[in-house]
Every structure is written in structure tokens, then in C-alpha cells.
Amino acid sequence: MFEPAPFRSPWMTDDLDALRSHTRAFLEKETAPHLERWAEQGAVDREFWNKAGDAGLLCISIPEEYGGGGGSFAHEAVIAEEQTRALDDGWGNSVHSTIVAHYILQYGTQEQKQRWLPRLATGEMVGAIAMTEPGAGSDLQALRTTATRDGDDFVVNGSKTFISNGMHCDLLVIVARTGGEGAQGLSLLVAETPGLEGFNRGRKLDKIGLKYQDTMELFFDDMRVPAGNILGGEEQVGQGFIQLMQQLPQERLIIAVTAVAAAETAVRLATDYAKEREAFGKPILKFQNLRFELAECKTEALAARTLLDHCISLHLGGELDPATASMAKYFCTDKQCEIIDRCLQVFGGYGFMTEYPIARMYASARVQKIYGGTNEIMKELISRTL
Secondary structure, three states: OOOOOOOOOOOOOHHHHHHHHHHHHHHHHHOHHHHHHHHHHOOOOHHHHHHHHHOOOOOOOOOHHHOOOOOOHHHHHHHHHHHHHOOOOOOOHHHHHHHHHHHHHHHOOHHHHHHHHHHHHHOOOOEEEEOOEOOEOOOHHHOOOEEEEEOOEEEEEEEEEEEEOOOOOOEEEEEEEOOOOOHHHEEEEEEEOOOOOOEEEEEEOOOOOOOOOOEEEEEEEEEEEEHHHEOOOHHHOOOHHHHHHHHHHHHHHHHHHHHHHHHHHHHHHHHHHHHHOEEOOEEHHHOHHHHHHHHHHHHHHHHHHHHHHHHHHHHHOOOOOHHHHHHHHHHHHHHHHHHHHHHHHHOHHHHHOOOOHHHHHHHHHHHHHOOOOOHHHHHHHHHOOO
């Protein structure tokens, strides 16, 4: 399960190699024995977050002064790659560390950073972001959840769906309408959910894949959140859409990271199976058609890896633009789905059995082309640069 990466990316360093080994050892001990049980309960154990914090894997790209690891996006990418190669698609660390923590780091007041980031880094708090609503997905300007000022509070009403980490979240960044229609009416409001009146978790959503990823509906019924919890302070009311747009490239890039790691893992699994499975008296890898299929898959995975490495290098240098991040997200997730489908075919009927990892990877891959902005939206964003 824990094979080395097929290629060493140019942005890798000795420090990142050590992190890769550390992450691999942690996941082998703390996730591998529990995957089946977590799939049945629909979420990782809450205590797992604390263990990940103790291991230094949470908020690794957040500065040390706020309790983080002082690393970069490259550190987040290594953890995400190893999680994917470990066949672990349930731990929502990318949402927690790569997305939520960075909204707070980038836009939070000094007091907000000091109050929330250290608790996210230890696992005391689990972070989630509530964007999508039953009637609004990629079109963020159509969001209807409202936050109305009432004295020292905002009163929040509405609902959200498809919220990763929704079951365990203690800290929730809510995209809410504090003003009129359109982009200028949106703000980011941070709620500490334990014991919060008016905050209700709905049903655990039954997905075709990502079976133990914690994904829920959330409801807000006259939920009162202090006005001081507007991300960045009250002067940032109405700046939510701009804040979202500035952070989405990193979100889309981390999706591309997991897509490429999954494609590479699928090629490895299929190749190993083809060496062992026999038909007509010889391993099926001896058949030219199958060898050519896997050769094409390996080549296309490397092409996706090359684009990804280019984008990670740009991002580390502060030069990744939204259109290029969109290219990585759509291309890598498209290739992930295509390659996993072709690799599943190598397994024949066994590829359709969920006891085989390739079947679970096939089911989980499909959402990669949907969340983080659908691939159709990615192409629309790219087309605006033509």
C-alpha cells in the first residue's frame, strides 16, 4: 500500500522527504486498521484529529507563531499525496488545514488568528467551510443564507449542504448574505459551533464514494454569532466574495494534488495485479493490449504530474493565477477518472467489487470533477483568458 512516489517532483526537498516518511508511518498506524469501520460510521473517529495534531500534521503550512508547522503549500501537498496513496479518502485535512486555516491566516484579525489557529493546529477544533446550498453550488453569488445584524450579533438563517467535516466541525466559516443581491452582499462569518443555539446538523449524506468522509447538511435557525466574528473584523462586511475568489486557486490546486496521486496509485495497483493474475497460462501483463493500456495510463499520469508540479512551483513562488489553477484542477481530475476507469478494467469482475481498492477509488474519483468548482466552470474561467 505504501509504495514510494513514482517520480520525485522538482519542488521536493530533504525536509519534505522526511515529512513524507513521517506521514506514511502515521497513516499506516492510525488509519489503515480503521478504514472499514470508518466507512460504516461515515466519518473518521473524532479522536483521530487530536492524534494528527499531536503528530504535527495539522496546519503544517501555518506559521509557528500561531501553532502551525511553519511550512508551505509543498508540505500540505506531501501530506495529501501520502493520504491518497494510503487509500485514505476520508480524513478532511485538506479542508481543515489547506482551506479553513488559510482563510483565517489571510484575512483574520490578529485576535482571530491567535484565538482559532492554535486550536486548529492541535485538533482541539475541526474546521469546515459552508459555501454550497441546496440551490447554489458553483454560482456563489446566488447564495441565500442570511446574516442580519442585531445589536452585537449577526442572526444567521439558512442551510448548507455537502459540507465536508460537517459532523465534527467545531469552527465553521459560513458564507452568508449580509447585504443585498450579488457578490457585494456576501461576508464570511466564523461560528464556534459547540453548544451554539440555532445550529443544527442534518443527515449524514449517503454518497457513492468517499464513504467515510464526514459530509453533512447544516441548518441555521436564528443562530446568533458575535459581530466580531466577521472574518477580518466588522470592516470586512461585504468582502466575502473577494476573499473566496482569492483563496480558491489553492483549494483547486490541492484537489489536483490528490487527483494525480490517485491516478499514479491506480496504475501501480493495476500493474501489480496484472503481474500476478494469469489467463491462458500466463500473467495477463504478457498480453500486448494490456501492456499498452498501462503504458498509456502511466504516460498520461506523468503528463498530469508535470502540469501539477509546474503549478505547485508557481504557487510556491506566489505566481499561480486563477486560470492556471483551473487548468490543473480540471485536467488532473479528468485524467484521474479516466485512468482509474481503465485500470479498473484490468481487474475484470474483481474491479467491480468494493473489497478491492480500485473499486472504491473509482467511486470516490467522480466527485473530484464536481467540488471545488465544476470542471465546466474551470473551462469557463480559462476561456476568459483567451
